[in-house]
Amino acid sequence: xxxxETNHQLVEGSHPKSSKANxxxxxxxxxxxxxxxxxxxxxxxxxxxxxxxxxxxxxKEAGIEAWSYLKKRLKELKLDLPTTDRASCIFRTKANxxxxxxxxxxxxxxxxxxxxxxxxxxxxxxxxxxxxIGNKVVEEYAFLIHPLPEMIEAAxxxxxxxxxxxxxxxxxxxx
Ligand code: FES
Numbered sequence: 001x002x003x004x005e006t007n008h009q010l011v012e013g014s015h016p017k018s019s020k021a022n023x024x025x026x027x028x029x030x031x032x033x034x035x036x037x038x039x040x041x042x043x044x045x046x047x048x049x050x051x052x053x054x055x056x057x058x059x060k061e062a063g064i065e066a067w068s069y070l071k072k073r074l075k076e077l078k079l080d081l082p083t084t085d086r087a088s089c090i091f092r093t094k095a096n097x098x099x100x101x102x103x104x105x106x107x108x109x110x111x112x113x114x115x116x117x118x119x120x121x122x123x124x125x126x127x128x129x130x131x132x133i134g135n136k137v138v139e140e141y142a143f144l145i146h147p148l149p150e151m152i153e154a155a156x157x158x159x160x161x162x163x164x165x166x167x168x169x170x171x172x173x174x175x
Contacts, residue, residue, distance in 0.1 A: 038089040044111070045109075046092045048092070048095065049063055049107070050094045057097075057100060058105045066105040071092060103117040115142065115146070
């Protein structure tokens, strides 16, 4: 399956049609945000400890510098949103603390589950080029590799499971 062909059905009950925000006349729609941010086309999600309430793993300035660099480079390299040439994107999130609290700034890349420490701008540049683009872990900064288990059936609502099975059946019947 290509990165842009991931399952991305909205979970029933979370759709704007059933949200309180919509009932109150708010024009904001989750569907539009999903499209604008390319959320249904995310290939990898990067979390970084930055701008902490209690900076423990690194100086607050170091975390902010790392976060700013990550954001800037993903945008410059056009990795932050899907493009006509590349249908997937890298999503990034600033976390207040990733609970490692040493040797920061700390960064984790999912779904690979690669945890990096001391992510200075130089380290982030290498991680972007070697890992996010080249699919090879930067061992010099990685301190743990723990990919999350495949989607656990128990965590998926029964109605969603039924829809996924239906959609797989539909796909198979297309062949
Ligand atoms: S303060 Fe950075 S991981 Fe906790």
